[in-house]
Amino acid sequence: xxxxxxxxxxxxxxxxxxxxxxxxxxxxxxxxxxxxxxxxxxxxxxxxxxxxxxxxxxxxxxxxxxxxxxxxxxxxxxxxxxxxxxxxxxxxxxxxxxxxxxxxxxxxxxxxxxxxxxxxxxxxxxxxxxxxxxxxxxxxxxxxxxxxxxxxxxxxxxxxxxxxxxxxxxx
Numbered sequence: 001x002x003x004x005x006x007x008x009x010x011x012x013x014x015x016x017x018x019x020x021x022x023x024x025x026x027x028x029x030x031x032x033x034x035x036x037x038x039x040x041x042x043x044x045x046x047x048x049x050x051x052x053x054x055x056x057x058x059x060x061x062x063x064x065x066x067x068x069x070x071x072x073x074x075x076x077x078x079x080x081x082x083x084x085x086x087x088x089x090x091x092x093x094x095x096x097x098x099x100x101x102x103x104x105x106x107x108x109x110x111x112x113x114x115x116x117x118x119x120x121x122x123x124x125x126x127x128x129x130x131x132x133x134x135x136x137x138x139x140x141x142x143x144x145x146x147x148x149x150x151x152x153x154x155x156x157x158x159x160x161x162x163x164x165x166x167x168x169x170x171x
Contacts, residue, residue, distance in 0.1 A: 006133075007132065007133050007134055008132060009132065009133070010098070010130050010131065010132055010153055010157060010158060010161040011130070011131065011132070011133065012074050012075055012078065012128055012129070012130060013070070013129040013130065013131045013135070014068055014069065014070050014074055014128075014129050015068070015069045015070075015074040015077055015078055015126060015127070015128045015129075016066055016067070016068050016069075016126075016127045016129075017035060017038070017039060017066060017067045017069070017077065017124055017125070017126055018046070018064060018065075018066040018124060018125045018126075018127070019031040019034070019035060019064055019065055019066070019122055019123070019124045019125075020046070020063060020064035020125075021063060021064055021065075021122075022055075022057075022063055022064075023056070023057075023061075023063060024061055024062045024063065028045070028062060028063070028064070028065065030118070030119045030120060030122070031043075031064070031065050031122055032045075032065045033119060034107060034116075034119050034122055035065055035066075035067050035124075037113075038077075038107065038110065038113065039067045039069060039073070039077060040073075041067045041068075041069060041073070042067075043065040043066060043067045044065065044066060044067075045062040045064070045065050046062065046063060046064040046065060046066055047060050047061065047062055047063070048060060048061045048062075048063045074128070077126075078126070078128055078166070079166060080110050080111055081102070081104065081110075081126045082166055082168055083110070083111050084104050084109035084110050084111075085102060085104070085109075087166075087167070087168050087169060088168070088169045088170075088171060089102060089162065089168055089169070089170050089171070090102075090170070090171055091155075091159065091170060091171065094155050094158055094159055095155070096154075096155055097152065097153060097154075097155075098130045098131070098153035098154060098155055098157060098158030098161075099127065099128065099129050099130060099158070100127070100128040100130060100158065100162065101125065101126070101127045101128070102125075102126055103123060103124065103125050103126070104123055104124050104125075104126065105123045106121050106122075106123060107121070107122055107123070107124065108121070130153060130158045130161060130162075131153055132151060132153055134147070134151065135147055
């Protein structure tokens with residue numbers, strides 16, 4: 001798709017990689033080690049929002065970890081994630097605002113990743129935020145404003161962008 005204005009070109013704002021273990025302890029430390037190996041970034045822990053006694057879950061307990069990647073790191077990791085999914089993404093992986101989310105069942109599907117018996121097997125969620133330049137107006141501190149509807153990225157535009165940029169098949 002050709003754009004007359006450079007401000008209309010979609011881009012990858014960020015990629016968030018998340019592993020949920022469900023409990024704190026040794027498993028969470030292994031998941032953090034895995035995320036560090038895959039992304040070369042330091043993960044932060046995610047906390048439980050609810051108390052569920054049947055599962056032994058307490059409110060505020062660390063149950064997962066995540067890493068946020070931006071710019072070139074985000075694009076490179078997303079390429080590896082697409083290779084792990086055999087370069088095929090479903091239409092249902094896109095939301096109505098054009099963001100992309102998909103899961104990887106086993107980290108050994110990534111190119112160059114080898115099974116480590118100390119870590120075990122973990123899956124992960126990969127969420128990519130796709131937006132146009134100028135979306136900063138909804139996040140800035142002073143004079144926060146909504147992005148006009150005509151400037152919002154739509155699902156079809158995001159699918160076309162992913163198809164062209166990463167040479168991915170969208171089914």
